[in-house]
Amino acid sequence: MRFLLRPGWIAFVVAVLAFVVACYTLLAPWQFGRESERDATQRAIDTANETPPVPFAQLVPGDEIDPDAVWRQVALTGEFLPGTETLVRLRTLDAAPAFDVLTAMRLTDGRVVTIDRGSVPAGPNLTLPTYPPAPAGPVTVEGRLRVDETDPNARPPLVENGVRQVYAVDSRSFAEVTGTTPVTGVVTLAENTPGVLRAIPIVVPSGGAPFTNFSYGLQWITFGAVALVALVIFIRLELLQRRGKRESKGSLRDALSGRDQDDDRTPTPHS
Known part of the structure; x- marks a missing residue:
């Protein structure tokens, strides 16, 4: 060994x-x-x-969405702030390039919430999309609580052709680019609620089907x-x-010395 x-x-x-x-x-x-x-x-x-939707203030009494409440359905009443609309880059919709649309909503209690209105497909040649504005005036919407995403590359917000853009659905980046002070976390609008575009599907990321x-x-x-x-x-x-090499070397030495023949020789009795 x-x-x-x-x-x-x-x-x-x-x-x-x-x-x-x-x-x-x-x-x-x-x-x-x-x-x-x-x-x-x-x-x-x-x-x-x-669980049916509950008032936003019931699950978020303070200025931060509790991670334990993520995915819960809530109802919010207030007004959209259309001047805060911001696009989230590098999204997909039906396996094609898309943007998410973030808009601030001021609730009746005075707090501001970052609302993800959903997805819109990118324009021709990946240009910025067009989409209907958020409804004006007081409105009640429904959505799901989410915590902030994090851009792994920590890219700063940018402005292109006067359109604010960020790289993650993140209330912190949204606050930086819009100058608002929203609750930490995001609410994604549900289907068939006022202001929704293409609702974000609620799916669990798979580990790679079929495994x-x-x-x-x-x-x-x-x-x-x-x-x-x-x-x-x-x-x-x-x-x-x-072991095989050692045995073959021993056999070769015996053959050269003639010991193998001596071993095979039968002794004869003396007369």
């Missing part, structure tokens, strides 16, 4: 063991965690679907086990190969 102390074998064994450790401590738990998150999100959506994150976690566990078995097989093959 001294061959295992050679640099090449040391590097190989370390690489295999590092992969196995990663499979069992990082990759598989990561996929199982994502599966748990998806299950929790689906349960929250199912619960929200079974789920749970199956991917099992795959990483299997990969780790296969790597360990392969390591044992390679070591055993190396041992067998080295």
Whole structure:
């Protein structure tokens, strides 16, 4: 087994063991965690679907939407502030480029809420879209509570042809570009409610059909086990190969020295 102390074998064994450790401590738990998150999100959506809308102030008494209340259906009464409309870039609608439309709504209690009116398809050659304005005057709308998204690239808001644009459905970016002070979080409008465009579908992100994150976690566990078995097989093959070489060298030395013939010679009795 001294061959295992050679640099090449040391590097190989370390690489295999590092992969196995990663499979069992990082990759598989990561996929199982994502599966748990998806299950929790689906349960929250199912619960929200079974619960009728309640007044916004009942679930959001302060200036921030509670993450535990996400997906709950609420009713809001107030007025849209059309001068605050902002487009969210890099969205999709029916697998085609689109924008989301954010608009501030001032509630009867004086608070401002960031409203996602829904999606609109991009114009020709990805130009900015046209869409109907939010209704004027007092109105009651229904929607779902959401927490802010985060742009992974932290891109700042921009203005193109006088149109404000951001890269995430985020009340903080919306506040920065519009100068408002909204409640932290967003309300996405439901279908058939005043001001809605194309309602955002309520779906749980999948782990990649037809497989789920749970199956991917099992795959990483299997990969780790296969790597360990392969390591044992390679070591055993190396041992067998080295043993075979030693035996063949011994046979060659015996043949050259004639010892193999002496061993086969039958002794004769003396008369």
